[in-house]
Amino acid sequence: MTQEKHIASAFDRDLETVQALVIKMGGLVEAAINEAATALESRDEELAEQVRRRDRAIDELEMQINEEAARLIALRAPNSTDLRVVLTVMKIAASLERVGDYAKNMAKRSHVLAHLPVINGSGLALRRMAATVERMMKDALDSYIQRDANLAADVRQRDLEVDQMYNALFREFLTYMMEDPRNITACMHLHFIAKNIERMGDHATSIAEQVIYLVTGELPEDARPKSDSVSRAELNEGED
Amino acid sequence: MTQEKHIASAFDRDLETVQALVIKMGGLVEAAINEAATALESRDEELAEQVRRRDRAIDELEMQINEEAARLIALRAPNSTDLRVVLTVMKIAASLERVGDYAKNMAKRSHVLAHLPVINGSGLALRRMAATVERMMKDALDSYIQRDANLAADVRQRDLEVDQMYNALFREFLTYMMEDPRNITACMHLHFIAKNIERMGDHATSIAEQVIYLVTGELPEDARPKSDSVSRAELNEGED
Numbered sequence: 001m002t003q004e005k006h007i008a009s010a011f012d013r014d015l016e017t018v019q020a021l022v023i024k025m026g027g028l029v030e031a032a033i034n035e036a037a038t039a040l041e042s043r044d045e046e047l048a049e050q051v052r053r054r055d056r057a058i059d060e061l062e063m064q065i066n067e068e069a070a071r072l073i074a075l076r077a078p079n080s081t082d083l084r085v086v087l088t089v090m091k092i093a094a095s096l097e098r099v100g101d102y103a104k105n106m107a108k109r110s111h112v113l114a115h116l117p118v119i120n121g122s123g124l125a126l127r128r129m130a131a132t133v134e135r136m137m138k139d140a141l142d143s144y145i146q147r148d149a150n151l152a153a154d155v156r157q158r159d160l161e162v163d164q165m166y167n168a169l170f171r172e173f174l175t176y177m178m179e180d181p182r183n184i185t186a187c188m189h190l191h192f193i194a195k196n197i198e199r200m201g202d203h204a205t206s207i208a209e210q211v212i213y214l215v216t217g218e219l220p221e222d223a224r225p226k227s228d229s230v231s232r233a234e235l236n237e238g239e240d
Numbered sequence: 241m242t243q244e245k246h247i248a249s250a251f252d253r254d255l256e257t258v259q260a261l262v263i264k265m266g267g268l269v270e271a272a273i274n275e276a277a278t279a280l281e282s283r284d285e286e287l288a289e290q291v292r293r294r295d296r297a298i299d300e301l302e303m304q305i306n307e308e309a310a311r312l313i314a315l316r317a318p319n320s321t322d323l324r325v326v327l328t329v330m331k332i333a334a335s336l337e338r339v340g341d342y343a344k345n346m347a348k349r350s351h352v353l354a355h356l357p358v359i360n361g362s363g364l365a366l367r368r369m370a371a372t373v374e375r376m377m378k379d380a381l382d383s384y385i386q387r388d389a390n391l392a393a394d395v396r397q398r399d400l401e402v403d404q405m406y407n408a409l410f411r412e413f414l415t416y417m418m419e420d421p422r423n424i425t426a427c428m429h430l431h432f433i434a435k436n437i438e439r440m441g442d443h444a445t446s447i448a449e450q451v452i453y454l455v456t457g458e459l460p461e462d463a464r465p466k467s468d469s470v471s472r473a474e475l476n477e478g479e480d
Contacts (some may be wrong), residue, residue: 070313087307090306191428
């Protein structure tokens with residue numbers, strides 16, 4: 001009993017160490033989203049370069065989290081419930097790593113876009129979209145730490161807003177391309193950025209779903225599409 | 241000694257069970273790539289629908305692999321070398337799951353494209369690109385099973401071909417969009433498909449890099465860009 005108690009608390013202590021790394025990783029990823037969007041809007045190539053350089057730290061944190069998590073499993077031989085928690089941590093780290101890549105990708109494209117015609121209002125619209133996703137990401141991580149299924153459910157809801165923002169931008173870029181072919185290259189890059197921000201939102205959503213699964217034991221009925229699915233919005237566009 | 245030997249062989253036996261699941265998952269993913277590309281080219285909506293439905297089996301295999309891998313770690317408390325192998329298996333499963341999503345996404349877009357103007361030659365070009373990536377994926381998995389760093393290095397090289405195919409298609413879609421605005425929506429979907437096939441190649445490459453890391457203990461110097469990076473080709477396009 002005391003033995004079990006000892007093992008249990010040792011597991012919790014180790015888990016907290018791993019979770020601290022996830023929080024740190026989350027902070028870096030939120031900053032990357034914010035800075036990538038700012039760099040794009042202000043055509044700040046230096047800030048964009050910084051975002052690209054810093055992605056390495058995010059990747060290294062993911063590796064560290066995976067190794068710590070694996071060591072924890074090997075050392076504490078957790079029961080199936082605790083095992084699920086550790087697997088969730090690894091899933092969350094994987095999602096954060098992907099989102100960091102999207103931010104880096106955004107930064108790379110902003111170097112290209114700095115030399116292409118300005119598409120009015122696109123920088124501001126994309127920064128707004130990124131800010132929404134950044135908050136979703138923060139709340140998704142908080143919902144994990146606090147095991148708060150309601151907050152997680154709220155994050156899932158907000159992903160619909162992001163899809164709407166994406167839909168509006170998709171329409172806007174189409175009109176810019178149709179009215180002047182010289183806008184096409186810029187709009188294709190901007191469209192990719194909008195799509196990548198939408199995918200960041202999908203990752204925040206999938207973290208939220210992991211939390212709901214962790215707390216309630218089941219995934220939400222209408223589980224949201226995966227990070228790379230075509231948004232309903234875009235399909236409608238396609239069908240126009 | 242015999243004890244250690246016993247544990248070691250038990251680990252290997254369990255690992256083989258997990259690896260069998262990875263092989264199975266790889267087979268499903270290769271089929272999904274192939275069928276999604278065929279459905280797109282032949283505008284076969286039924287086949288596309290099948291690809292979408294079957295993605296669930298791929299997702300379930302990933303979950304199963306993660307749980308088996310975690311149970312293996314918990315049960316066998318592997319040393320750091322064996323632990324790295326198990327983490328690699330989980331990474332490979334994650335990559336396969338992503339590629340399955342891209343194939344599903346391709347299938348979804350082919351439903352949309354079936355109702356849009358045909359862009360000459362795009363279906364064939366995309367199927368060729370997909371076939372190249374399918375072979376890369378198969379060889380990347382073989383290189384893992386055989387711990388063949390040379391085959392893995394070869395897979396990485398072939399990713400450059402895929403980037404070139406993507407670059408050529410990017411140019412082609414731009415010209416179609418510029419010459420007739422009615423082609424823009426179709427070309428944007430086709431461009432996304434081309435980009436997603438290129439990303440599949442990046443995932444095959446990252447599996448190959450995991451293998452090289454596993455066999456040689458270090459990642460290749462010029463580690464290829466992450467699955468979401470902007471290809472050099474596309475950046476050049478952007479700078480035109």
